[in-house]
Amino acid sequence: MKKYILFDHDGVLVDTEFWYFKAAERALGEAGFALDEEQYLRDMARGSGSWAQARAAGIDDRTLGRVRDARDGYYQEYLRTEAIEIDGVVDTLAELSAYARMAIVTTAKRADFDLIHEKRRIRQFMDFVIVREDCERAKPHPDPYLAGLKRFGATREETLVVEDSARGLASAVAAGIDCAVVHNEFTKAHDFSRATHRIDSLSELKDIVLRQG
Known part of the structure; x- marks a missing residue:
């Protein structure tokens, strides 16, 4: 027992897992980067952060800082409005x-x-x-x-x-x-x-x- x-x-x-992804996808999209869902899931399984793909594509840390702030805001928006x-x-x-x-x-x-x-x-x-x-x-x-x-x-x-x-x-x-x-x-x-x-x-x-x- x-x-x-x-x-x-x-x-x-x-x-909430899907909405965290959607927040990151939305924020990165505004920065001109398309987040691939299958790669995101592979990165997630290994414990990599949301930004592994973006970093690999050469997006700099300053831009990612802005993207992170946007992601956090979108995620909280989804937490307030979506059925979780x-x-x-x-x-x-x-x-x-x-x-x-x-x-x-x-x-x-x-x-x-x-x-x-x-x-x-x-x-x-x-x-x-x-x-x-x-x-x-x-x-x-x-x-x-x-x-x-x-x-x-x-x-x-x-x-x-x-x-x-x-x-x-x-x-x-x-x-x-x-x-x-x-x-x-x-x-x-x-x-x-x-x-x-x-x-x-x-x-x-x-x-x-x-x-x-």
Whole structure:
């Protein structure tokens, strides 16, 4: 039985991965660069930033600084206006809270995370949240999930990570923690061969958590 669950955030608890891409695509487009979605996903899987393609094409850091500011603004616009709910998340978290303690470990920036959760009911089920600013090295490094173990005082064996991307899976594997990958249409082409479990929705987590051995 698993006693602790460390949830990734974007693409797992809220449907935001696509909108982060669209914000970057829009900002780069205004700078005259067309962001390739398939390459973006490959870069994402390796833990590269949104700007890997642009840098490879010779776009300078000063321009990228302006693009980044624009991307951040567009992303927050989308967070306010687009439908990012994932059906059944709150009900599933309420059910799981009877069996396990839970927390969020995310590469989301604190400002974006706080905006997302201004009017949502997800945080009430979480013991703590670790955001991008809380770790020097982000996923795919193991540091964020190791920090989650430390905060809980938990062992690897009694903990489950829930992810939706190859970058996040790599972080969990490097930390030595079992990982359940939940289906996300945007990241479905990633390599999840090292996942402990593959699930279609969070509703399947209860059986995994209660499984013995």
